Amino acid sequence: MNTQEPVRFLDLAATHAEVRPALEEIWEETMNSSGFIGGNHLEAFESEFADYCQSTHCIGVANGTDALELILRGLSIQPGDEVIVPTNTFIATAEAVVNLGATPIFVDVDPLTALITAEHVSAAITPRTAAVMVVHLYGQMANMDEILAVTNAAGIALIEDSAQAHGATWNGKRAGSFGVAAGFSFYPGKNLGALGDGGAVTTSDADLAERIRSIANHGRSLESRYHHDLVGRNSRLDGLQAAALRIKLAELDRWNQQRRSVAKYYNAKLPERFVPYIEAPLAESVYHLFVVQTIDEARDDVGARLGDANIGWGIHYPVPCHRQKPFVTGTTPDFEVADTQAPLILSLPMHPHITEQEVERVCAALDSKGLGHQEGE
Ligand SMILES: *Cc1c(COP(=O)(O)O)cnc(C)c1O
Numbered sequence: 001m002n003t004q005e006p007v008r009f010l011d012l013a014a015t016h017a018e019v020r021p022a023l024e025e026i027w028e029e030t031m032n033s034s035g036f037i038g039g040n041h042l043e044a045f046e047s048e049f050a051d052y053c054q055s056t057h058c059i060g061v062a063n064g065t066d067a068l069e070l071i072l073r074g075l076s077i078q079p080g081d082e083v084i085v086p087t088n089t090f091i092a093t094a095e096a097v098v099n100l101g102a103t104p105i106f107v108d109v110d111p112l113t114a115l116i117t118a119e120h121v122s123a124a125i126t127p128r129t130a131a132v133m134v135v136h137l138y139g140q141m142a143n144m145d146e147i148l149a150v151t152n153a154a155g156i157a158l159i160e161d162s163a164q165a166h167g168a169t170w171n172g173k174r175a176g177s178f179g180v181a182a183g184f185s186f187y188p189g190k191n192l193g194a195l196g197d198g199g200a201v202t203t204s205d206a207d208l209a210e211r212i213r214s215i216a217n218h219g220r221s222l223e224s225r226y227h228h229d230l231v232g233r234n235s236r237l238d239g240l241q242a243a244a245l246r247i248k249l250a251e252l253d254r255w256n257q258q259r260r261s262v263a264k265y266y267n268a269k270l271p272e273r274f275v276p277y278i279e280a281p282l283a284e285s286v287y288h289l290f291v292v293q294t295i296d297e298a299r300d301d302v303g304a305r306l307g308d309a310n311i312g313w314g315i316h317y318p319v320p321c322h323r324q325k326p327f328v329t330g331t332t333p334d335f336e337v338a339d340t341q342a343p344l345i346l347s348l349p350m351h352p353h354i355t356e357q358e359v360e361r362v363c364a365a366l367d368s369k370g371l372g373h374q375e376g377e
Pocket residue numbers: 063064065066089090092093135161163164184185186187197198199
């Protein structure tokens with residue numbers, strides 16, 4: 001039995017405790033108004049989130065995976081098209097491409113940031129390349145200036161998978177404002193999370209916004225709800241979720257700043273044998289995750305030690321996409337960085353409400369190699 005207080009990997013209860021009366025109020029309000037689908041809160045959230053992302057349009061959808069899929073469909077990506085995707089990402093990025101019948105072309109990532117770079121993109125472009133899905137992984141934006149220079153020169157679309165990067169900036173400009181469109185997830189554990197599933201597309205292209213809105217709403221004509229211009233689907237952000245997201249969006253910058261302070265404290269206290277990814281000079285990360293590489297010890301041993309000290313941890317991601325079953329082919333390439341780092345990476349507790357004392361406990365547990373870890377203790 002572990003008698004130590006847990007250090008939680010994620011603490012949604014602590015986050016929600018700060019806004020609980022407001023969340024309870026919108027639940028009451030929604031029950032009274034029956035505004036479950038659409039409504040004022042959805043419209044207001046879409047407008048507030050577009051502003052927050054320094055974009056023009058926002059379309060609330062059912063989840064982040066749908067957001068990516070709807071962008072690809074809005075851009076008429078189709079079978080035969082190739083979409084460049086970093087291999088170190090959550091599977092949803094690649095899934096969206098495959099579900100459109102297109103082909104994900106995986107590329108390696110930078111060893112210091114774990115992000116896709118302009119060199120990776122440029123080397124993977126073929127006459128069939130239709131788009132690049134950049135992933136702002138762990139809360140840090142990829143180098144937008146360099147990647148945009150490559151995609152603009154090649155005439156291919158840049159899409160931002162911003163599911164981990166609400167509020168992150170590159171050279172002072174926010175995630176969701178660079179690409180032709182960006183997909184966001186409001187899965188509860190993301191930096192901006194709903195009370196269930198949710199997602200959004202941001203774009204500054206009015207025609208694309210209109211197309212995506214129609215596809216996500218059964219292909220409905222904007223002129224008449226009884227006419228359908230195309231075969232679409234149903235992907236909606238609930239009124240209740242939109243209302244909850246408005247309440248949490250008002251706190252997001254403060255919560256992201258708290259995450260940045262936690263990261264700074266980790267960087268000051270981490271034992272040298274654990275190497276964090278760096279923040280590029282022009283990037284301001286929102287630290288969705290705080291990931292380190294274990295250098296001289298098996299990750300499982302480190303994890304066991306954290307577990308013994310009642311400290312939560314995770315792996316993002318243990319198997320790069322190109323090694324996942326649906327994507328393994330006879331010609332699956334080796335990706336030096338992703339393949340080398342996948343067995344070494346470990347995600348430490350990260351959320352806005354971790355205390356310095358908790359960070360110290362995590363670092364002490366990491367440092368305690370050989371200091372009396374015994375089986376069954
Ligand atoms: C969470 C996530 C998604 C998918 O979002 P869902 O809302 O879970 O569908 C896509 N890409 C990345 C990088 C993610 O972290």
